[in-house]
Amino acid sequence: MTPALLAVAAAGGSAGKAAAAQVGSHAPSTPGLFGAFVALALVVALIFALAWLLRRLPGGGFRPAEGLKLVASLPLGAKERVVVVDVGGRQLLLGVTAGGIRTLHELAEPLPQAAAPKLPDLKQLPNFAQLLAQKLRKDR
Structure with a gap:
């Protein structure tokens, strides 16, 4: 042991305990559950405020132009x-x-509107397992 530690030990255990208690007493405590909820509420409020501001600005927002x-x-x-x-x-x-x-x-004339693509009937499509088996047989 160093001479300084020996002197503290010789002075008495109660003085050493008091010094140790004073060392950690000024450290800030971690925020509790209430502080976490307050921080979350502030972040959510900031998101809503920015969304409101975006709608109010000219040219801002996501609405399509009329006409x-x-x-x-x-x-x-x-x-x-x-x-x-x-x-x-x-x-x-x-x-x-x-x-x-x-x-x-x-x-001069508007383009004709394209019809929506017709999806094939799934019942008429061949089974993938059958196609794979046929392909594997042909490769041999």
């Missing part, structure tokens, strides 16, 4: 595409590139 609808789109390259946009009943053919957007043509 403006994307009818069709065709990619031509990595950053180039041709789109047909319906604006107030008029359909415009637009060229979209990384450098900007240009009006290519105004359509």
Whole structure:
């Protein structure tokens, strides 16, 4: 033992215990369950406040613009595409590139609406296990 520890031990156990109690007494205590709920409530309130602010800002929010609808789109390259946009009943053919957007043509007649793709009847599809067995037999 070091001489300082021997001196503390010789002075008496009660003085050493009091010094040890004073060392940890000024440490902050961990927040309790109430503090955790308050912090959670503050975070949730902040989320709702930011959502309200986003709706109030012009151009903010996720609502589509009235009178403006994307009818069709065709990619031509990595950053180039041709789109047909319906604006107030008029359909415009637009060229979209990384450098900007240009009006290519105004359509005299609106494009016909494409029918929803018809899904095949699942009962008419062949069984996967049968197809796999046939394929394995052909490979041999």
